[in-house]
Amino acid sequence: MDNPAIQGLITIIVGVGGCIGYFYFSNQILDKVIFPARGENAGRNINRANMVRPWLFLFPAIFALGLYLGYPVFETLRLSLTDRVPGGYEWAGLSNYSQMFSEPKFWEAIRNNMLWLIIVPAVSTGFGLLAAQLTDRISWGNVAKSLIFMPMAISLVGASVIFKLIYDARPADTAQIGVMNAVWMQFEGGIGSILFLQLLPSLILLCFATFVAYFGYVFLRPMWQRDGGHSAALLPLRILVAVAAVLLVWECASSALGLWTASFPYGEPQQWLTIPFWNSFLLMVVLIWIQTGFAMVILSAALRGIPEETVEAAIVDGANPFQIFFKIKVPQIIGTIVVVWTTITLTVLKVFDIVFAMTNGQWETQVLANYMYDKLFRANDWGVGSASAIIIMLMVMPILVWNVYNVRKEMR
Amino acid sequence: MFPAPIEKRSDAAQAMYKSFLPIALFLWLAPLIAVAIFSIKPDADFTTGNYWGLPSTFEGAANYGKVFFESDMPRYLWNSVLITVPTVIGAVALSCMTGFALGVYRFKGNLLIFFMFVAGNFVPFQILMVPVRDLTEQIGLYNTKMGLVLFHVAFQTGFCTLFMRNFIRALPFELIEAARVEGIAEWRIFWYVVLPLMKPAIAALSVLIFTFIWNDYFWAVVLTQGPESQPVTAGITSFNAQYRAAFHLMSAGAIVAALPPVAMFFAMQKHFIAGLTLGAVK
Numbered sequence: 001m002d003n004p005a006i007q008g009l010i011t012i013i014v015g016v017g018g019c020i021g022y023f024y025f026s027n028q029i030l031d032k033v034i035f036p037a038r039g040e041n042a043g044r045n046i047n048r049a050n051m052v053r054p055w056l057f058l059f060p061a062i063f064a065l066g067l068y069l070g071y072p073v074f075e076t077l078r079l080s081l082t083d084r085v086p087g088g089y090e091w092a093g094l095s096n097y098s099q100m101f102s103e104p105k106f107w108e109a110i111r112n113n114m115l116w117l118i119i120v121p122a123v124s125t126g127f128g129l130l131a132a133q134l135t136d137r138i139s140w141g142n143v144a145k146s147l148i149f150m151p152m153a154i155s156l157v158g159a160s161v162i163f164k165l166i167y168d169a170r171p172a173d174t175a176q177i178g179v180m181n182a183v184w185m186q187f188e189g190g191i192g193s194i195l196f197l198q199l200l201p202s203l204i205l206l207c208f209a210t211f212v213a214y215f216g217y218v219f220l221r222p223m224w225q226r227d228g229g230h231s232a233a234l235l236p237l238r239i240l241v242a243v244a245a246v247l248l249v250w251e252c253a254s255s256a257l258g259l260w261t262a263s264f265p266y267g268e269p270q271q272w273l274t275i276p277f278w279n280s281f282l283l284m285v286v287l288i289w290i291q292t293g294f295a296m297v298i299l300s301a302a303l304r305g306i307p308e309e310t311v312e313a314a315i316v317d318g319a320n321p322f323q324i325f326f327k328i329k330v331p332q333i334i335g336t337i338v339v340v341w342t343t344i345t346l347t348v349l350k351v352f353d354i355v356f357a358m359t360n361g362q363w364e365t366q367v368l369a370n371y372m373y374d375k376l377f378r379a380n381d382w383g384v385g386s387a388s389a390i391i392i393m394l395m396v397m398p399i400l401v402w403n404v405y406n407v408r409k410e411m412r
Numbered sequence: 413m414f415p416a417p418i419e420k421r422s423d424a425a426q427a428m429y430k431s432f433l434p435i436a437l438f439l440w441l442a443p444l445i446a447v448a449i450f451s452i453k454p455d456a457d458f459t460t461g462n463y464w465g466l467p468s469t470f471e472g473a474a475n476y477g478k479v480f481f482e483s484d485m486p487r488y489l490w491n492s493v494l495i496t497v498p499t500v501i502g503a504v505a506l507s508c509m510t511g512f513a514l515g516v517y518r519f520k521g522n523l524l525i526f527f528m529f530v531a532g533n534f535v536p537f538q539i540l541m542v543p544v545r546d547l548t549e550q551i552g553l554y555n556t557k558m559g560l561v562l563f564h565v566a567f568q569t570g571f572c573t574l575f576m577r578n579f580i581r582a583l584p585f586e587l588i589e590a591a592r593v594e595g596i597a598e599w600r601i602f603w604y605v606v607l608p609l610m611k612p613a614i615a616a617l618s619v620l621i622f623t624f625i626w627n628d629y630f631w632a633v634v635l636t637q638g639p640e641s642q643p644v645t646a647g648i649t650s651f652n653a654q655y656r657a658a659f660h661l662m663s664a665g666a667i668v669a670a671l672p673p674v675a676m677f678f679a680m681q682k683h684f685i686a687g688l689t690l691g692a693v694k
Contacts, residue, residue, distance in 0.1 A: 012498050023602075054522070064566035155626070162443045163443060166443055376541065411523070
């Protein structure tokens with residue numbers, strides 16, 4: 001035990017000492033040796049030294065980021081356009097991409113990523129907002145918040161291990177260790193089963209469909225309002241949203257219908273993670289469980305920042321709690337909601353640990369990040385793996401550009 | 413608070429509200445509670461099917477003892493410490509400097525570099541995998557803690573710099589100007605004026621980075637292998653492979669692996685939340 005401890009300590013001392021030493025000596029050299037503030041050029045030298053100084057502070061970070069971030073991005077781009085042949089690389093053009101596009105696994109990953117992108121940020125932000133609002137005004141609200149937030153401190157792998165246990169299945173005649181199956185075995189097809197397995201999910205699906213339809217309607221409305229002052233630039237976006245909304249509503253409606261026509265295998269423990277399509281949702285639960293705490297913390301800070309007068313005025317005007325929440329509070333924190341939403345979206349795009357640890361992309365749960373890992377380390381196909389990494393990068397790009405644009409706007 | 417306090421609502425509404433929250437909270441934490449109970453059960457409970465009842469005997473000491481003394485868990489934990497602590501110190505030290513440079517000086521390229529840091533913050537880390545792995549292999553640091561530390565420091569510096577720069581920007585600039593008028597050298601201004609003011613930011617950032625790095629799994633499996641150098645996130649998966657059917661041990665292992673960041677979170681909750689809020693609302 002001693003040896004690594006001392007090693008670690010030495011690493012820390014060398015690292016910190018190096019940092020301080022670099023910082024101290026580079027400044028000293030700049031001030032005393034290169035541009036000394038004396039002699040005939042004292043004034044000019046001071047100015048020059050001050051022009052160079054920021055770069056002294058910046059150099060280590062820029063060097064590190066260039067080496068570990070800048071260079072790898074371009075290297076991956078290059079790898080995606082080449083094939084590895086014995087003894088070197090061979091220019092391959094876009095063949096890696098076309099090979100990837102012809103693989104059903106890739107499209108499965110894209111489809112699942114889209115599902116994750118729609119559902120996880122929406123549900124996490126929604127739950128977070130709900131939790132922030134509900135715990136805001138009770139005496140033990142802060143304790144509740146800490147507890148809701150706690151999963152955030154657990155690693156995704158740790159959480160996956162825990163949830164794997166929940167979805168576990170045992171042979172039919174033994175007691176079930178997985179919570180899901182323990183609950184599932186209680187259903188026998190009676191009135192309770194109809195209530196909980198058919199009526200309730202259908203209602204939730206229909207509520208969700210209504211919400212999506214309303215959202216699409218709000219988005220499309222300006223198109224037939226002449227005075228709405230809509231810009232042509234947004235037209236493709238509006239159409240995209242409308243198409244997505246219609247598709248989602250259709251999916252929800254058909255799933256709700258499917259619930260009534262399907263026959264459930266009562267009394268048989270299910271391997272939940274092997275049921276295609278629905279297993280993706282079970283994986284999403286893990287991320288939602290973790291990200292809700294994050295959304296709640298940020299949103300509750302924002303809710304606290306709302307001026308009391310606006311809420312008071314609404315109450316005086318006779319608004320009910322729902323109106324206060326949706327029409328007074330939410331519009332005032334919409335900026336924060338968007339920030340939380342994008343942050344979670346970014347996390348979702350990179351999601352890897354959960355799928356890797358729970359299903360490893362089997363049973364149609366593949367996502368892009370795990371697909372890439374598969375290609376690189378299992379299939380040893382670096383070209384296609386890099387190509388899929390570039391696809392992830394392309395998907396992040398709009399968020400990146402939008403954020404830089406926003407920061408710039410704030411600065412002006 | 414102005415909107416009618418909960419006490420003034422009808423009894424039924426109150427009762428519903430008051431019972432709804434604890435129930436929801438219980439469901440929310442049920443996975444953790446279940447694992448905690450599993451971890452103190454004896455092996456016999458799992459063979460007889462007593463999963464959900466109370467443990468027939470308390471075997472917490474034995475289970476955790478096994479995790480600590482008969483597995484590689486302590487090594488993984490220790491690796492995690494050796495990876496996380498230097499990373500936190502390195503990243504924070506570096507970003508104090510860069511944050512200072514970007515926040516205080518006006519020079520050509522300041523904004524450009526700042527935008528580069530913003531952009532770098534959004535680069536999906538998977539895209540770096542192959543080149544970083546090759547790079548680490550070439551430097552001869554593959555499968556060492558050092559390799560992981562170096563990469564983490566470099567990668568986290570982007571986020572930390574943004575964080576520090578925004579914090580320094582919010583400090584009263586007059587302090588720095590006053591010091592300059594007094595003719596104090598720039599490095600002394602940084603060391604004696606700005607750095608002491610940055611203590612809250614340093615605390616918040618340290619806690620945040622600690623959890624990020626402790627919970628990292630991706631780079632742990634990409635850059636290291638085996639109990640020699642892997643941190644506990646990677647260790648827990650091999651631990652589980654070792655004790656495939658022993659749920660009580662798996663649960664104890666999961667709890668041990670998750671405990672440090674959770675403890676850190678509860679001890680430094682204020683800083684953690686301050687860090688998240690500062691970091692998210694840029």
